[in-house]
Amino acid sequence: MLDVKQLSARYGHVEALHLIDLTVGANELVAVLGPNGAGKSTLLRSIMGLTSSSGRVTFAGTALPRRSASAIARRGVVLVPEGRGIFAPMTVAENLQLGAYQIGGGGAEFAARLQHVLSLFPRLKERLSQTAGSMSGGEQQMLAVGRALMAKPKLLMLDEPSLGLAPKVVAEIMETLGRLNAEGLPILLVEQKAPLALKFAHRAYVIANGRVAAEVNPREIKSYDELARYYFS
Ligand SMILES: Nc1ncnc2c1ncn2[C@@H]1O[C@H](COP(=O)(O)OP(=O)(O)OP(=O)(O)O)[C@@H](O)[C@H]1O
Ligand SMILES: [Mg+2]
Structure with missing residues (x-):
């Protein structure tokens, strides 16, 4: 469904993402884990056309337009940004x-x-x-x-929906995401809370220093120490 190839992104002279390869299948919930500053938000923002990036992002068989978040949203790719982005008043x-x-x-x-x-x-x-x-x-x-x-998404991307929330509420939101996914909505979920994300994800990528440090099968993770070592790679 989503196919990201060799995606790099920079802020001025600083390269925040380096040659990322990542996919999300038609019925998958894919998690992106990694430490602060790893490039997780930059990854979602780049897919959404909100950064200065290079590489190729294909969705449902055709390339996504570059640097046009509204055109990308019209293709059905929808981002719930870090900090939620709702209109408070x-x-x-x-x-x-x-x-x-x-x-x-x-x-x-x-x-x-x-x-x-x-x-x-x-x-x-x-x-x-x-x-x-x-x-x-x-x-x-x-x-x-x-x-x-x-917005009737065909792919839902979420940037740390659990941030600052009580565990019970987070569990409720995650259950709902799991349900939506089971109904056929592909989801790309950025999350720092690895155990939680891995409970629902079919696959996960660990991003560190702007690169894919590992791709993991949640069923095969034996301990979170095992995951954490990728954080410092
Ligand atoms: N607007 C910006 N201008 C310059 N540098 C930026 C900007 N946004 C992010 N960066 C840098 O890019 C790198 C990746 O940031 P990003 O926000 O993608 O990380 P993250 O994995 O989402 O971190 P966190 O878990 O803290 O949300 C960091 O080094 C950050 O300082
Ligand atoms: Mg972030």
Whole structure:
């Protein structure tokens, strides 16, 4: 589904990603792990066309346009960014509406989509007229995922959805991602909390110093020490 080849990215003179090869299959949930500063966010931002990068990113058989996040989003690639990117002064309903720019607001498809998102996250249903900024961190993350789902993604990418959240809320969000994936949505998940991500992922890549340090099968990981050694490679 997603095929990333020899992707490099730089910020000015600093190369943040170096020749990354990575794939996400049609029904896969793929995790990207790695230490702070490894290049995980840069990877997602580069796929989304938000960095100065080189290499080739193919999605569903055709190359993704370069440096045009809106064109890439129209292809169905949707990113839930680090820090969520929701609009705090706007209500939950308005945020969800903004996510639906692909399908337009008001129509039957919009209503069906909204129904689906609210059934996945019942807490949002109770808070449709509340401002996004007044919700708890967990609820805001649910809104960020919900808003992304309103865009009818064909590939959902998430950048550390667990950041700063209580374990119970994180588990709830991860269960929902697992369910979405089981329904056929491919997911690329950046996560620092390795045990959590590996519980749901089919495959995982460890990124260190802007490179793929390892590709792992979560079923074969015996200890997290084993994983951590890649962090310092
Ligand atoms: N806008 C930017 N300008 C310059 N350098 C940047 C910029 N964004 C990131 N970098 C650098 O690129 C490298 C990779 O950063 P990135 O944010 O991708 O790491 P990360 O793996 O997502 O880290 P974290 O786990 O802390 O979120 C780091 O060295 C970082 O300092
Ligand atoms: Mg990051």
